[in-house]
Structure formats: C-alpha cells, structure tokens
Amino acid sequence: MTTFDWHAERSDLHDLALLDRAPESEGIDLAAVRLYRLGRVRAEMAARGIDALILSDAINIRYATGTRNMQVFTSRNAPSRYLVLTADRSILFEFTGAEHLGEGYETVDEVRPAKTASFVATGPDIAARERGWAREMMDLLAEVLGRGDATVGLERMNAGVAIALAEGGLRVVDAQEPVEMARAIKSDEEMNCVRASLRATERGMAELRAAIRPGLTEAELWSVLHRSIIARNGDYIETRLLNAGPRTNPWFQETGPNVIGENQLIALDTDVVGCHGYYADFSRTFHAGPDAPTETQRALYKTAHEQVSHNMSILRPGMSFRDYADAAWDIPETYYAHRYYLSAHGCGMSGEYPYLYHHGDFPDAGYDGEILPGMTICVESFIGAEDGGEGVKLEQQLLITETGTELLSQFPFEDALLQ
Structure with a gap:
C-alpha cells in the first residue's frame, strides 16, 4: 500500500487534496462519494417539489458537499455556517475568515462569507439581524431561482429567521425528510x-x-x-x-x-x-x-x-x-x-x-x-x-x-x- 508522508513539503497542496490523500483515504474515490451524496439530496428535493434547501446542520452540510469546519461549534451557533442548495447551484456560506475551507470542492459552486444571526453575535439587535438575514436570503433565492415564491426546506434556524422568510412570501418546509431519506442509502x-x-x-x-x-x-x-x-x-x-x-x-x-x-x-x-x-x-x-x-x-x-x-x-x-x-x-x-x-x-x-x-x-x-x-x-x-x-x-x-x-x-x- 502506498503511504503518505505527512512531513513532506505540501505548500502546493490545497486543504482538500490533503484531506483526500490522508492514509485512511487510500483506494477511495472521495470525489465520487461527494457527487453521489449531492445527487441523492437533489433527487429527494425534486421528488418533494422543494426548490431550495438552506442547511445549517454541520453533518448535513458535510454530507451534501464534503466540507467541514468546526462541526460542533457551528451546529450550536446556527446560522453561522450554512449551505444554499438548488437543482443546479450550491452556495456555501462559510464561517467568518474561513472561506478558504470551501474552495476546490466539485460540490460547491461558490463560497461566500456567512452572516451570523444569533443573539451572541448581535445582542439586542437580534431581531433586526434576523430580518436582514432573511431579506438577503430571499434576494439570493429570487436571483438563483428566478422567482420569489419558492418552496424552501429549512433546518436548525432561529425562529425569527423562519418567520421572516415565510412573511416574505416563501413556502417554508422542513428540510429533515429529504436529507434523511438521501442519507439512508449508501453507495x-x-x-x-x-x-x-x-x-x-x-x-x-x-x-x-x-x-x-x-x-x-x-x-x-x-x-x-x-x-x-x-x-x-x-x-x-x-x-x-x-x-x-x-x-x-x-x-x-x-x-x-x-x-x-x-x-x-x-x-x-x-x-x-x-x-x-x-x-x-x-x-x-x-x-x-x-x-x-x-x-x-x-x-x-x-x-x-x-x-x-x-x-x-x-x-x-x-x-x-x-x-x-x-x-x-x-x-x-x-x-x-x-x-x-x-x-x-x-x-x-x-x-x-x-x-x-x-x-x-x-x-x-x-x-x-x-x-x-x-x-x-x-x-x-x-x-x-x-x-x-x-x-x-x-x-x-x-x-x-x-x-x-x-x-x-x-x-x-x-x-x-x-x-
């Protein structure tokens, strides 16, 4: 079996290449794994008439894209890292200063800085931050989907964010079912x-x-x-x-x-x-x-x-x-x-x-x-x-x-x- 020298000079390697070349990855086509999983999620979305998913669960983001970043922290502090997924676009909103972690993945079309909408991040201005977060998300979805009345699957978001999205004309549904059904069948x-x-x-x-x-x-x-x-x-x-x-x-x-x-x-x-x-x-x-x-x-x-x-x-x-x-x-x-x-x-x-x-x-x-x-x-x-x-x-x-x-x-x- 080929071994990987962890101490070799790696200045020309991207983080993704480093992860994919880790010793436990020998013989596994991780790009194929990532693309299979992304296809599973999109198929389950289509079967339920869901135009877009906004995922903030760190494990679900990893499932759909292969990217990871502070999984325990970002799951607790949602939304501080999230994924917008449609039938043909995958936009990762990465935690502040960590945008580089989402680069190079065939499952991610674009990386943008996340806007954290939590009380810890905003204090008493949380309601205004939530409304601003929702407005920016609705503008993005209107741009990507070409309309403003989309069906959007949502998970693990503040109540204020979900309410603002619904008041803005989106049909908000639970994202759990399509993602869980996608994850259930392994390649x-x-x-x-x-x-x-x-x-x-x-x-x-x-x-x-x-x-x-x-x-x-x-x-x-x-x-x-x-x-x-x-x-x-x-x-x-x-x-x-x-x-x-x-x-x-x-x-x-x-x-x-x-x-x-x-x-x-x-x-x-x-x-x-x-x-x-x-x-x-x-x-x-x-x-x-x-x-x-x-x-x-x-x-x-x-x-x-x-x-x-x-x-x-x-x-x-x-x-x-x-x-x-x-x-x-x-x-x-x-x-x-x-x-x-x-x-x-x-x-x-x-x-x-x-x-x-x-x-x-x-x-x-x-x-x-x-x-x-x-x-x-x-x-x-x-x-x-x-x-x-x-x-x-x-x-x-x-x-x-x-x-x-x-x-x-x-x-x-x-x-x-x-x-």
Missing part, C-alpha cells in the same frame, strides 16, 4: 468510507480493552478511545457512554470519575464520528477481572447476545418496519423496563433514519417503511434488571445488501462472558 464507494471508520474505531476499542484495570476511573479509560480516534484522523465521539459496575444499569449514565472496581462489568457505546465523517457505532461490554465473570454476569451477557443475534438474523431487504417489530426478539419481563429505547436504527454520518422500534413500543412510537439495500443498520440491546444490579450493552452494525446483510462491525464478543 458502494461510500461504504468504503464506513468500513475505514469502523476499522480505525476497532483499533481504538482494542487499545481501550487492553487498558482495562480496576482502579482506573471511567473517564480515564474512556480517554483511551478518544486519543486513538483523534490520532487516526477521526472527528469526535458524540456521547459519553462508558460505565462500570452498578452504573451500567440503567443505561444512559454519563461517563464520570467513578472508579472501576474489581470484577465489575464495563459497558460502552462507541458513537464515534470517525474518518471521512462516518459513524462507527457498536457497543461492547467487558469484564474488569482479575477473577472470572460470575454466573449472573454471564447470564446478562448471553441474554443481550441472544437479542442482537436474533434481530440481526431477521433483517432482510424489502422487510417492512412493522414486520421487523413483529418478528423481533421478545424482551423478558425482568429486563423490559430498562430496555434500550430502540431495537435498531439507521447509521451513516450519525445515527439516522430509520428508527426500528420494539414490538411493544410500535403502537405509540413506531412508523412504517421499508428496509432497503444500501441502508446501514445498528442492532441494539441493553439487558439490565429493573430491580438493579449490573447491565450489558451490545450492538452490531450491518449493511443491508440485495440478498441479505453484511456484518460491518468486526470487534469480537467476550468469550469469557459467553461461556
């Missing part, structure tokens, strides 16, 4: 990015597993994975989900200074936004040692493994969400109250459409749809008794193929807990 080349992110995350998971010892805090152990992800050019970890001992049950307890005790279970969910911006999402539960796991710990682990294995086995292309819920594994009453809130979910650049609900939750929360080739699905399990004790979190990431499924997450389960 073959896109899947190479997914696999690269998973392989890097699995190496980080191996380093974390090797570092386990009683006496470490949860945060100290969690930091091992963080370091590995960043060192391999990943972006960040989206959650703080690593717990030990009694803090493993119920799930969704934030990683903290709790000291890991001898022979405790350690449960974690990766939730890694890795290289190329793709989500590596699998869960594992380990045993701290030094003794062998107890029968109770093994029973919890084997039950979670049974749930994941069963639900993986029933997934198939063409299956409806309702049929999946009906065929999914029945959660024993002992563990039902602390069940994971989903049976499975889509996965791409983050957790995404579709959500597949448990049979018991489907009447209130579920919706129907079809499991399609090209979807990546994460199958979830959390097993922990309602009356306390430890819990086990397991999860696998799969690709739906034309004929069945392909297992994407390859990190092994724990033999000592499956015996």
Whole structure:
C-alpha cells in the first residue's frame, strides 16, 4: 500500500487534496462519494417539489458537499455556517475568515462569507439581524431561482429567521425528510468510507480493552478511545457512554470519575464520528477481572447476545418496519423496563433514519417503511434488571445488501462472558 508522508513539503497542496490523500483515504474515490451524496439530496428535493434547501446542520452540510469546519461549534451557533442548495447551484456560506475551507470542492459552486444571526453575535439587535438575514436570503433565492415564491426546506434556524422568510412570501418546509431519506442509502464507494471508520474505531476499542484495570476511573479509560480516534484522523465521539459496575444499569449514565472496581462489568457505546465523517457505532461490554465473570454476569451477557443475534438474523431487504417489530426478539419481563429505547436504527454520518422500534413500543412510537439495500443498520440491546444490579450493552452494525446483510462491525464478543 502506498503511504503518505505527512512531513513532506505540501505548500502546493490545497486543504482538500490533503484531506483526500490522508492514509485512511487510500483506494477511495472521495470525489465520487461527494457527487453521489449531492445527487441523492437533489433527487429527494425534486421528488418533494422543494426548490431550495438552506442547511445549517454541520453533518448535513458535510454530507451534501464534503466540507467541514468546526462541526460542533457551528451546529450550536446556527446560522453561522450554512449551505444554499438548488437543482443546479450550491452556495456555501462559510464561517467568518474561513472561506478558504470551501474552495476546490466539485460540490460547491461558490463560497461566500456567512452572516451570523444569533443573539451572541448581535445582542439586542437580534431581531433586526434576523430580518436582514432573511431579506438577503430571499434576494439570493429570487436571483438563483428566478422567482420569489419558492418552496424552501429549512433546518436548525432561529425562529425569527423562519418567520421572516415565510412573511416574505416563501413556502417554508422542513428540510429533515429529504436529507434523511438521501442519507439512508449508501453507495458502494461510500461504504468504503464506513468500513475505514469502523476499522480505525476497532483499533481504538482494542487499545481501550487492553487498558482495562480496576482502579482506573471511567473517564480515564474512556480517554483511551478518544486519543486513538483523534490520532487516526477521526472527528469526535458524540456521547459519553462508558460505565462500570452498578452504573451500567440503567443505561444512559454519563461517563464520570467513578472508579472501576474489581470484577465489575464495563459497558460502552462507541458513537464515534470517525474518518471521512462516518459513524462507527457498536457497543461492547467487558469484564474488569482479575477473577472470572460470575454466573449472573454471564447470564446478562448471553441474554443481550441472544437479542442482537436474533434481530440481526431477521433483517432482510424489502422487510417492512412493522414486520421487523413483529418478528423481533421478545424482551423478558425482568429486563423490559430498562430496555434500550430502540431495537435498531439507521447509521451513516450519525445515527439516522430509520428508527426500528420494539414490538411493544410500535403502537405509540413506531412508523412504517421499508428496509432497503444500501441502508446501514445498528442492532441494539441493553439487558439490565429493573430491580438493579449490573447491565450489558451490545450492538452490531450491518449493511443491508440485495440478498441479505453484511456484518460491518468486526470487534469480537467476550468469550469469557459467553461461556
């Protein structure tokens, strides 16, 4: 395999070339990935009669263009970086002073400086800034589209901005549906990015597993994975989900200074936004040692493994969400109250459409749809008794193929807990 010398003179390389030539990009046509994704978004816009999208979610901007810039910051401080997308124009409004980051992409026709419309940026003049922002956007859309009564998909904007756009004569609709439906189906080349992110995350998971010892805090152990992800050019970890001992049950307890005790279970969910911006999402539960796991710990682990294995086995292309819920594994009453809130979910650049609900939750929360080739699905399990004790979190990431499924997450389960 060809290697890239990070220390070589690169003064003639654009940032885009540097990103595309990173070691994890070997053999991947990232331009094809970007163009495929942009085409997906435009096709979903056309199917819904949407003339333009104004995207401010950093992950959605990255999906549509491949560009990135301070993803966490700009998502929280919207609109400070946004994309205007029509059937034939892609205009990136980049954060102040960072316009150079959007140059050179085949998915971006023009880069302009963004105008931040937030209270932090404007103080008490926020309403005037929002109205000015909306007027400038309406003028741009009228210029690009040739009319002022367009249907515009909007996301994550201030209420004042949305109100001003609607009062200006635009038909404002939600941008979530076309973008989520676009993201749901991956191309073959896109899947190479997914696999690269998973392989890097699995190496980080191996380093974390090797570092386990009683006496470490949860945060100290969690930091091992963080370091590995960043060192391999990943972006960040989206959650703080690593717990030990009694803090493993119920799930969704934030990683903290709790000291890991001898022979405790350690449960974690990766939730890694890795290289190329793709989500590596699998869960594992380990045993701290030094003794062998107890029968109770093994029973919890084997039950979670049974749930994941069963639900993986029933997934198939063409299956409806309702049929999946009906065929999914029945959660024993002992563990039902602390069940994971989903049976499975889509996965791409983050957790995404579709959500597949448990049979018991489907009447209130579920919706129907079809499991399609090209979807990546994460199958979830959390097993922990309602009356306390430890819990086990397991999860696998799969690709739906034309004929069945392909297992994407390859990190092994724990033999000592499956015996």
